[in-house]
Amino acid sequence: MAEAAGVSRQTVSNVLNAPAVVRPDTRGRVEKAIADLGYRPHASARRLRTRKSSTIGVRLDPVQNGISGAVLDRFLHAVTEQADRRGYRILLYTAASPADEIAQFGRLLDGADVDGFVLTSTSFDDPRTEWLIAAGAEFVTFGRPWGLDDVDDPRHRWVDVDGRHGIASATRSLLDDGARRIAFVGWPAESGAGNDRRRGWREAMAAGSGLSPKALDALDLHLEDSVSVAAAAVHGLLEGGGLDAVVCASDTLALGASTVVGPGVRVVGYDDTPVAAALGFSSVQQPLEEVASAALQLLLDGESGGEAGGAAGGAADRHRLLRPRTVWR
Incomplete structure (x- = not known):
């Protein structure tokens, strides 16, 4: 690749990962060589080099009653679809209890299998968020930290719907x-x-x-x-x-x-x-597409980017509270 474009390997890497730092004429030669050779970046090699898995962990919740539980299925579909657009994969795991899920966190982080987590089904005094904050792990929750003192803690990023x-x-x-x-x-x-x-x-x-x-x-x-x-x-x-x-x-x-x-x-x-x-x-x-988009934005970009359409006022930079609408029949 570098030889075909007449540049160094580092320049090729810059074109792929930081194109703005490469002069337009040089970038054009490299991009042409990429197209001519049909080059595709090796995702596994990139993950080894960057120590990033490009993978987000999400718990697959058990089916509770087949009615209201459908909302989490729709959210999971939305977050998987939008993560794919960003070049990320979703890794699903199961857990029978909060303690079991915390054990899963430890295994996935120790194995560098995920870069962060999207948590659902938050509850009062949720021990999962406390563990992740203490571990310095990246995460965002679909649901506020009910009963905890970290509603305004910048280390706890959350998205919720204003029920x-x-x-x-x-x-x-x-x-x-x-x-x-x-x-x-x-x-x-x-x-x-x-x-x-x-x-x-x-x-x-x-x-x-x-x-x-x-x-x-x-x-x-x-x-x-x-x-x-x-x-x-x-x-x-x-x-x-x-x-x-x-x-x-x-x-x-x-x-x-x-x-x-x-x-x-x-x-x-x-x-x-x-x-x-x-x-x-x-x-x-509930605006689940917006929830998924906001959750990934907070997790991957580190900030909400300001108030967006449908967001309730007063949310902190790393928290989003979205408003639902009633479908009348």
Whole structure:
């Protein structure tokens, strides 16, 4: 290659890796030689030389219920597709618990198999992020560090969707259409994302429903993410005084609610899964393409590059909070 272009090997390397430092006429000769010879860079050799694997580790989450779990499948597809455009591969691994995943971190880092991680399913006091920060590993999370003191720690880069805004917006729209008794079907209190979504409903209802705090408490359900459990609980509310609408923390819960409400009661879910589209109930849609793009930008570029379309204001340079939208049906 170098001989064909009449340049040194270092010049060829510069054209491939830092073309801006090579004079245009020299760069043109090298690029022509590359085209004529059909040269393709040897990826394995480059990884050995740079000590970079060009690989990102992502845990393959177990299927939980086949409904709301679909959102992580869509995110994984988006992040894999966008990583490929950047010349990176995705390495999938499994883990049965946070401790098991931390053990996987150690093995993958010790073997130089990955350059960093994209974490999903963040939880209160998540030990995975603490371990990665202590190890000096590169990572970004899809989800805020619930319950930790590192929400504003620049070493913890995160992307999340503003569920509070999404649920509040959906609830306000229902209120504007004349609904007043709007129930919220959400998860138990140990869920950070669930609590965030519940706050959105509560704030919108307190401002626009005219109902007392006690009446709102009666409409606020804390349930496991189960179709049958949601159906039974919403049926109980219907028998106890009727409902105008039901807003849910997931499409799983919304599916349960939709099986028992009458035609005049609107149901709104969360995640806009294929189930919501097939059965025709409204749902809050997360911008997963934007989430994947922002996660890779933070992980690979080290900064968000400022506020982008759809981002909520106030996010730090290495944190992104994106706003969802409701798909009305």
